[in-house]
Amino acid sequence: MSQSAGFSSDHIPDISDYSPEKWTIKFVNEGAANLVFEVRLPPSPPSTTGSHRNGHSDIFQGKLLRVPKAGAKTFPYPELQQYWDSTITPLFPPENLVQHQLVKLGQSPSKVISLLDDLLIKEEPGRRKDFRGTRVLPNAQYGMLIEDMRSRNPSDLFVEFKPKWLSPSPSQRTRCRNCAREAYRDHLDPSHHKAHRLGILCPLDFVACQSNPGSLDNVLKHIAPTSASPTQRDQLTNWLKTNGLLPLLQQAQAKYDPSLGVNLELAMTLRDCSLFLRISSLGDGTGQPRIEAKLADLDKKNAAKKKHHWEELERNLVEGGFYEGKETPREETNCLLERIKRN
Structure with a gap:
């Protein structure tokens, strides 16, 4: 399925700018079409102000990374984001929607996708039987950062x-x-x-x-x-x-x-x-x-x-x-x- 006409990626952050080789990644969940991961950046050096490239202190703070799964016949993420913005958000107050943000996964071949696939291989025994063997869409250009609604502390x-x-x-x-x-x-x-x-x-x-x-x-x-x-x-x-x-x-x-x-x-x-x-x-x-x-x-x-x-x-x-x-x-x-x- 093709990208929507008029789509521009100029202002979409690229998460491959955030030193993927230093990330701590955890597999969270998956469905038939998507995979979800938790990403943590390394602590900022004491000599800095705590900001990373592109002006973000931590682009993953309070969010999970969702990426498309190989073989899933779904719409491209930019089209899903446009549908969300034009059709879904007018129906409900923003505080009643799990917010998400479109992000780039880097140039192909993507370091980000390689890291996620490596983790999936390690997690294989614990995955659902019908999902085992599936990986991230190899040529995926985009992912989404979705609001993390899990408990913030053990007593939540x-x-x-x-x-x-x-x-x-x-x-x-x-x-x-x-x-x-x-x-x-x-x-x-x-x-x-x-x-x-x-x-x-x-x-x-x-x-x-x-x-x-x-x-x-x-x-x-x-x-x-x-x-x-x-x-x-x-x-x-x-x-x-x-x-x-x-x-x-x-x-x-x-x-x-x-x-x-x-x-x-x-x-x-x-x-x-x-x-x-x-x-x-x-x-x-x-x-x-x-x-x-x-x-x-x-x-x-x-x-x-x-x-x-x-x-x-x-x-x-x-x-x-x-x-x-x-x-x-x-x-x-x-x-x-x-x-x-x-x-």
Whole structure:
């Protein structure tokens, strides 16, 4: 896929200027399309003011390095950044988005890519089996520095979950889209135990928990870490009951519902994002928020590639009666809409 017209790299920092041979690198995570690393620069010599080239004291401070994976059929990073700037950022307050910055990886062959690949080889035994052997895209010109939302100290609490489909489509009656899809999956694989079907969290509970104690209990059961202290659990509970971010995401999903045929790429992007919560252990007066809530994984979807799959799945859900619980044999789910109907 080609770079967007009019793109200029003149003001994009090049991280290869920061002496890659002196970096301390740690492998953090990976998905089907991207790899994420933590990069630490060596301490500044005592004789300097602490600034590095290009006027940055530490370009990696508070950020993680994300790079494209070889073989992934995704959009180039400059196009993802432009999509983020033009389409995603107008939808949410900046404090509710995991920020990222486009960076250059240096001239090809890149020292940066070689270092990252060397680390991947060392990390191979601990990687997911289906990801082993994959490396950084060899000719990648760009990476991204993404805001690091992990715990800042051992007593912080980090929570990550996918809100999924918070707003039922107009065609939905007895089940939400997510629970209908789960019922369809179990219908295709009858070996799944009933406990699996009933253990899936209905995403409608995320918004309903602001007024429904049962939904609140369901959400806490699924996302509250066992390591949470009573105070942190209370803070998480209060956030779930009062936050404005999940209702805002719900409104955006409803506006760009795929059934309306408006901006399919954005519709599916909004339904596959992640939400990061960091509950800080720092006390009041530190200048740090007690709870930070930010959306991530909002990359542009390749609608041309996935449209047929999306349409086929939707057709199967509708024609198979999975939205209304009329499939044969019927699969029991824990969908909020089904629970309301039973009561």
